[in-house]
Amino acid sequence: MSYSDWSTTAANNNSAPPNGFPEGMKASTVNNSARQLMADLAQLRNDIEDGSFFDSALDLSSATLTLAAGVIDTDELAADAVTTAKIGDAAVTLAKMDDVSQGAILIGGASDRPVELDVSTDGKVLMGNGTTATMADAPYPPEFKSGCVVTAGTDDEHDLDITAGYVRDSTNAVNITVAAMTKRADAAWSAGDGNGMMLTGTLANSTDYALYVIAKADGTQDFGLHTSMTDPSGDLPADYVYYRKIKRVRTDSSANLLDVPVEIGGYNEVTFGDLTVTNGGPISLNHALGTDDIELSLSLIMQTNEDGYTSGQIIPIPPNMFSSATVNGGAALVVSSTTITGRYNTNSPVFNLLNFSTGGATGMTDSSAKLRIKARAAIQ
Helix, strand or coil, X not given: CCHHHCCCCHHHCXXXXXXXXXXXXXXXXXXHHHHHHHHHHHHHHHHHHHCCHHHHCCCCCCCCCCCCCCCCCHHHCCCCCCCHHHCCCCCCCHHHCCCCCCCEEEEECHHHCEEEEECCCCCEEEEECCCCEEEEECCXXXXXXXXXXXXXXXXXXXXXXXXXXXXXXXXXCCEEEECCXXXXXXXXXXXXXXXXXXXXXCCCCCCEEXXXXXXXXXXXXXXXEECCCCCCHHHCXXXXXXXXXXXXXXXXXXXXXXXXXXEECXXXXXXXXXXXXXXXXXXEEECCCCCCCCEEEEEEEXXXXXXXXXXXCEEEECCCCCCCCCCCCCEEEEECCCEEEEEECCCCCCEEXXXXXXXXXXXXXXXXXXXXXXXXXXXX
């Protein structure tokens, strides 16, 4: 018998010695029962000290127990000694918990112990990393690019100006924050603004190049030019492990950069310099659009006042326009992945239009307008 079998009614503790004190018990058995009582009390002491007492002995279903601070050391309790099933509803409130730092949450840490995680950092989101929770930069969407506008620099034959922006790397695993820079194609790659960007070799004649954002694991970022349209990793500078193509450019027959296409709504667009209209003359333009699937837009730019049009006005016209063998034939054009070639009508005037004032057919004097060609293609 143990203390857990004792009755709170004194008269009921009358079991045979040494487990009780029955009426008329012999004097010779009193000492046995007293010693058993001492042993039971000692066992109660041990059970409280090792925590096993709280496994089942403490019933607070109909009573309230108030303990002074520090009376119960949770490190001395047996595993699972105190469970939610043994704690009354609303017995533990937030007011009774240890303070949690402002902007923090509790997560399971090493050895499954709760630890604080600061979730207040601006611009970070809560993410799992395969082991625990952590605060990390919100990942950009796959193939994301914002900013990073590329234009010709002061030396428009060799320099590229790139604006600041944000991109997702080629593997869609890393965000890259891009700082604005000017990079030179007439020099080998060197880190930083105003320095070279050739990742390998030198600019060659009539060659396509890809401009890449390149980055280190620590976020250090730069730009490099490479002949591969998909993977410059074999020629990246030391410690640069991430990359993303942001622009395709091309050189002319003198190894100078051609006009840099402007990115507009998912398309690259090039507007060439205005051309002099010469009957029977050739048209030859190089471009860096990287495809022959090109949309052409032609306009006449008035140089003088004529036929109801005024100097500076822009007159849209269709390509390859033709009216008859002896009157206007406009200009015939053919496109490839690198060039736009063509020829003006051999008859003069080359372009036959409607008089803007009268609506009658008229031949525009060749020298009264220049031809502007704009080419657009999906980004390659």
